[in-house]
Amino acid sequence: MRWALIAAAVVALAALAVDAPAERGPRIELVDGTLALESSLPDQAIFSTANLAPGQSTNGTLTLTNTGTLSGALTLEQSALDPAGLALAQQLQLRVEDVTGAPAVAYTGSLAGFSDLALGTLGPGVARTYRLTASLPASATNAAAGSSMTV
Secondary structure, eight states, X not given: OHHHHHHHHHHHHHHHHHHSOOOOOOOOOOOOOOOOEEESSTTSOSOOOSSOOTTOEEEEEEEEEEOXXXXXXXXXXXXXXXXXXXXXXXXXXXXEEEOSXXXXXXXXXXSTXXXXXXXXXXXXXXXXXXXXXXXXXXXXXXXXXXXXXXX
């Protein structure tokens, strides 16, 4: 009788184990394809201006196209902010818009306060156009006079 109860308990536990959903850990899936990003301004600044005065702005557009076969996440990053341009970066106001369809503002704030900006996923064969506008407020001080930077 004792062995019968143990055998029944083992069979019951085995049945529960089969019916219970398996816990899943991280899943890695290998895919075949390419991710290739093409810029409408390869190795060029998005905009350039000289003698920007308080109350003025400048802008430029950039189109990014995924010419690959896989989707990829787009992130706009600030890199290599020159300390000599910090006074200017603190006063310049940056506006980033996705103008592919109806304009959608992705960022607005100081250039110095800008950090990584997730712009979404770009599918294969898809293009997006962004407009970046830098404005020097009318209230800007002379602390940035003579400064320059590349965006």
